[in-house]
Amino acid sequence: MTTDLPTSMQLPRPEPLLGTRGWAIFLAALIAVCAVAPALNLLVPEGSALHLSDYLVGLMGKFMCYAIVALAIDLIWGYTGILSLGHGLFFALGGYVMGMYLMREAAGPDALPAFMGFLDWKELPWHWALSGSFVATVLMVVLVPGVIGGVFGYFAFRSRIKGVYFSIITQALTYAAMLLFFRNETGFGGNNGFTGFKTLLGYSLNTQAMHVLLFALSGLALLGCILFSRWLIRSKYGRVLQAVRDAESRTMFCGYNPLPYKLSIWIISAMMCGLAGALYVPQVGIINPSEMSVGNSIEMAVWTAVGGRASLAGPIIGAFAVNGGKSWLTVAAPEYWLYVLGALFIVVTLLMPGGLIRLPAQIREWQDKRRALAQPSASQQGVQA
Amino acid sequence: MNILHKAMAAALGLLLSLSCHALTAEQTFAMAAAEDNDARAAAINAAVLEPDDGGRLAAYLQALADDAVRTAGGKVFVIQGERAIDPTTGAVTTPPADAEEIVNNNYLRGVIESAQAALALNSADVQARRAAAQKLAAEPDAARLPLIDKVLAGEQDAQVKAMLERAKAASLLGSEDSAERLQAVQQLAQIHTPETQLLLNQRLADESDPAVQKAIRSALSSIAESLAWGERLGAIFSGLSLGSVLLLAALGLAITYGLMGVINMAHGELIMIGAYATYLVQVLFQRWMPESAFGWYLVVAMPVSFIVAALVGAVLERGVIRFLYGRPLETLLATFGISLVLQQTVRSLFGAQNVGVENPAWMSGGVSLLPNLTLPFNRIAIILFAFAVLGAVAFMIARTRLGLFVRGVTQNRAMASCVGVNTARTDTYAFALGSGIAGLAGCALSQIGNVGPDLGQNYIVDSFLVVVLGGVGQLAGTVYAALGLGVLSKLLEGWAGAVLAKIAVLLFIVVFIQKRPQGIFALKGRSAEA
Numbered sequence: 064m065t066t067d068l069p070t071s072m073q074l075p076r077p078e079p080l081l082g083t084r085g086w087a088i089f090l091a092a093l094i095a096v097c098a099v100a101p102a103l104n105l106l107v108p109e110g111s112a113l114h115l116s117d118y119l120v121g122l123m124g125k126f127m128c129y130a131i132v133a134l135a136i137d138l139i140w141g142y143t144g145i146l147s148l149g150h151g152l153f154f155a156l157g158g159y160v161m162g163m164y165l166m167r168e169a170a171g172p173d174a175l176p177a178f179m180g181f182l183d184w185k186e187l188p189w190h191w192a193l194s195g196s197f198v199a200t201v202l203m204v205v206l207v208p209g210v211i212g213g214v215f216g217y218f219a220f221r222s223r224i225k226g227v228y229f230s231i232i233t234q235a236l237t238y239a240a241m242l243l244f245f246r247n248e249t250g251f252g253g254n255n256g257f258t259g260f261k262t263l264l265g266y267s268l269n270t271q272a273m274h275v276l277l278f279a280l281s282g283l284a285l286l287g288c289i290l291f292s293r294w295l296i297r298s299k300y301g302r303v304l305q306a307v308r309d310a311e312s313r314t315m316f317c318g319y320n321p322l323p324y325k326l327s328i329w330i331i332s333a334m335m336c337g338l339a340g341a342l343y344v345p346q347v348g349i350i351n352p353s354e355m356s357v358g359n360s361i362e363m364a365v366w367t368a369v370g371g372r373a374s375l376a377g378p379i380i381g382a383f384a385v386n387g388g389k390s391w392l393t394v395a396a397p398e399y400w401l402y403v404l405g406a407l408f409i410v411v412t413l414l415m416p417g418g419l420i421r422l423p424a425q426i427r428e429w430q431d432k433r434r435a436l437a438q439p440s441a442s443q444q445g446v447q448a
Numbered sequence: 449m450n451i452l453h454k455a456m457a458a459a460l461g462l463l464l465s466l467s468c469h470a471l472t473a474e475q476t477f478a479m480a481a482a483e484d485n486d487a488r489a490a491a492i493n494a495a496v497l498e499p500d501d502g503g504r505l506a507a508y509l510q511a512l513a514d515d516a517v518r519t520a521g522g523k524v525f526v527i528q529g530e531r532a533i534d535p536t537t538g539a540v541t542t543p544p545a546d547a548e549e550i551v552n553n554n555y556l557r558g559v560i561e562s563a564q565a566a567l568a569l570n571s572a573d574v575q576a577r578r579a580a581a582q583k584l585a586a587e588p589d590a591a592r593l594p595l596i597d598k599v600l601a602g603e604q605d606a607q608v609k610a611m612l613e614r615a616k617a618a619s620l621l622g623s624e625d626s627a628e629r630l631q632a633v634q635q636l637a638q639i640h641t642p643e644t645q646l647l648l649n650q651r652l653a654d655e656s657d658p659a660v661q662k663a664i665r666s667a668l669s670s671i672a673e674s675l676a677w678g679e680r681l682g683a684i685f686s687g688l689s690l691g692s693v694l695l696l697a698a699l700g701l702a703i704t705y706g707l708m709g710v711i712n713m714a715h716g717e718l719i720m721i722g723a724y725a726t727y728l729v730q731v732l733f734q735r736w737m738p739e740s741a742f743g744w745y746l747v748v749a750m751p752v753s754f755i756v757a758a759l760v761g762a763v764l765e766r767g768v769i770r771f772l773y774g775r776p777l778e779t780l781l782a783t784f785g786i787s788l789v790l791q792q793t794v795r796s797l798f799g800a801q802n803v804g805v806e807n808p809a810w811m812s813g814g815v816s817l818l819p820n821l822t823l824p825f826n827r828i829a830i831i832l833f834a835f836a837v838l839g840a841v842a843f844m845i846a847r848t849r850l851g852l853f854v855r856g857v858t859q860n861r862a863m864a865s866c867v868g869v870n871t872a873r874t875d876t877y878a879f880a881l882g883s884g885i886a887g888l889a890g891c892a893l894s895q896i897g898n899v900g901p902d903l904g905q906n907y908i909v910d911s912f913l914v915v916v917l918g919g920v921g922q923l924a925g926t927v928y929a930a931l932g933l934g935v936l937s938k939l940l941e942g943w944a945g946a947v948l949a950k951i952a953v954l955l956f957i958v959v960f961i962q963k964r965p966q967g968i969f970a971l972k973g974r975s976a977e978a
Contacts, residue, residue: 146777215958222962227711227776231912232958238909239954242947357909361713361784368781401792408785412778413771 096282124278131339133378141372144308149233151360153208157337162257163194204341212333241355256351371418518547581611588618637667678818691934692834698914700885716904717790722753722890753891761883802900
């Protein structure tokens with residue numbers, strides 16, 4: 064008796080994490096983020112055509128944080144089929160945790176953050192206890208969204224809330240959190256949120272070197288998230304997720320319990336969002352409850368949809384494309400931005416369900432279809448919209 | 449000595465009787481420009497105690513209130529446009545160029561207003577006397593006690609009398625004599641209004657006599673008890689009112705989402721369109737119709753807002769939504785895009801600011817049931833309107849041909865199509881109906897809230913929660929959910945404040961959906977999973 068499977072039944076060797084081309088692109092991106100862009104910004108003189116302006120460095124740093132969010136939404140929506148309209152909450156939670164640390168540092172070791180002075184508070188509220196330590200802050204940046212997402216997700220998935228119900232409940236959750244954070248007495252700075260940051264680990268936030276460092280950190284985080292996501296979705300775990308997305312009942316009949324799968328990917332996604340928020344806040348210098356507005360979370364889903372769901376590069380392209388368009392248009396013609404964003408929602412859902420990344424393939428299919436129509440005898444390759 | 453006294457009394461009496469007949473120059477000067485504000489107030493209060501001769505004092509007080517008084521060299525001038533008159537005689541004079549303008553601070557304005565009210569107590573018109581007595585009761589002042597006593601002796605109207613008794617008691621609360629204070633507290637304890645509660649609370653803070661303190665405490669608790677009823681009823685009424693607003697906002701959604709399965713995130717913007725249509729009708733009435741017809745504008749606005757929103761809805765269904773049936777998440781995103789476009793369109797057309805929508809005259813005011821419970825007419829009208837719309841929708845779904853088709857298409861599209869229902873047209877009609885109801889909601893909401901480009905955003909989350917809580921496809925569930933949520937959040941609001949109540953309600957819904965994922969009325973059978 065042998066435990067070996069007969070040769071005919073042997074499974075194919077799993078494909079590598081990234082192919083040769085994939086690793087080449089990855090390395091190129093790594094070098095661009097960590098060496099080329101910083102060098103172009105810091106070393107190349109300002110007049111030169113190759114100089115990367117501070118504005119662009121800041122913008123790209125922000126976009127890379129957005130790209131992490133889009134990737135996180137892709138994991139839960141594109142690969143697991145659960146549309147969250149509450150990722151703005153997790154993003155903001157990570158941002159608030161980082162903001163608390165920065166506020167403490169700006170206030171000095173023994174003083175209270177300025178807004179508490181206005182409220183005439185004498186001591187820190189309990190939930191600020193860990194905000195003095197950078198190590199704890201880094202941990203809390205992912206743990207807070209993870210735990211809150213986990214508690215919510217456990218109850219939601221356990222009672223098998225899904226589809227649109229789930230989306231609307233996440234929306235309500237974010238809305239409730241926004242109302243809570245708007246209150247002054249909850250200790251999150253109310254309307255104004257946190258601002259007036261000065262230093263990070265003792266180094267000024269307003270130096271060019273710090274901007275470039277945060278930019279590089281965001282880039283590294285994004286690349287790390289891509290690699291991690293790729294590893295996740297290629298694993299057996301990731302395949303179960305996709306099975307849940309495509310046919311949840313059938314997956315259950317095969318003996319899988321979807322709850323731990325859905326819950327864990329939900330928590331991972333929330334944590335990634337928290338990380339993005341934490342990197343975002345020191346770069347823009349402010350965090351306030353409007354990050355949790357209903358529209359904001361939906362816009363995040365649109366980055367993913369525009370780029371292309373169920374692909375790793377898609378959400379990143381989407382985040383850069385939509386936000387690039389927004390940055391340009393809100394300056395060039397502010398009154399048209401909402402028209403464009405609205406049209407984008409409609410056009411993407413109606414005409415390009417695969418997003419930007421599948422647009423070339425879609426165009427090819429259209430052409431094939433037209434050719435097939437022109438020659439009725441040719442192969443009847445149906446195209447599913 | 450006795451003789452001397454008598455002589456003095458006689459002289460005083462002569463003086464008084466003289467001053468009875470006319471406002472003297474000294475008096476008018478003291479009222480306008482005595483050494484300090486307290487002295488001016490004293491002069492004003494003293495002047496009111498005497499009978500007004502030919503309305504001179506009333507006119508002079510009005511001039512003081514209007515800042516139309518100037519003084520120069522101990523003389524007073526009332527400025528009337530180009531000319532100036534002497535308040536004591538009414539003769540036209542010319543003030544010197546350096547005449548000083550008299551400025552009143554808020555304290556003096558209060559004194560002048562009370563003095564005017566005190567004067568009005570002598571008015572022949574009962575309504576004016578009632579209003580004056582009410583004003584005096586609201587601003588008690590021990591200095592006016594003699595006047596109140598005098599008027600009370602001659603007053604016939606029971607309401608004015610009661611109000612004056614209250615004013616007297618309120619004024620006595622500040623008395624030096626603790627027995628008088630005790631009596632005043634006992635008298636006030638009979639009057640169960642928020643005003644007396646406030647008065648007694650203020651007194652309690654300064655009270656030193658333990659007996660009076662005890663009396664005030666027991667009076668306060670008896671007042672609080674009877675006020676609590678008004679508050680409870682008020683909370684339930686405002687809950688019903690909020691519930692009917694939610695019902696209106698959610699009814700259209702119950703058709704588009706509940707029956708058709710379309711996640712219409714632009715529903716809030718359809719409500720907004722209804723509100724703006726109402727605004728436009730109002731503007732047209734203001735510009736082209738006689739003023740007497742203004743009260744009717746709402747009657748015209750109702751069908752207009754329905755039709756406009758229904759047309760927009762029909763266009764949306766034909767243009768976008770029909771390509772997305774069966775893909776709810778995509779519909780959600782596409783309609784959110786539509787909502788952004790509609791918002792920006794309204795912003796471009798009407799500006800980012802709120803526009804003003806006025807209540808017609810028959811909608812302002814309210815009916816007062818208890819001292820602290822007044823039901824505003826516009827709220828009552830919205831409750832009635834919501835139920836009228838509900839009745840119309842229920843009739844339409846249950847009894848009409850369109851309703852039959854909608855239900856048929858919802859249950860089994862293929863079969864409905866087979867038996868000859870034009871399903872595509874039915875979809876358009878049903879969606880237009882849902883949108884039109886949103887327009888009606890907007891027309892109603894324009895009467896109680898702000899009308900601006902963000903109007904829809906304020907209602908979209910709530911309306912979805914109502915529909916989800918009520919159970920998809922269930923009109924009755926929508927009604928229970930809307931009214932239940934409205935009453936629940938108003939009751940919580942009284943206890944925890946508006947924002948915390950909202951959060952608590954949202955958490956409640958999240959927990960409730962845990963227990964009953966399909967809402968209050970779950971669909972039974974196989975269709976429940978779909």
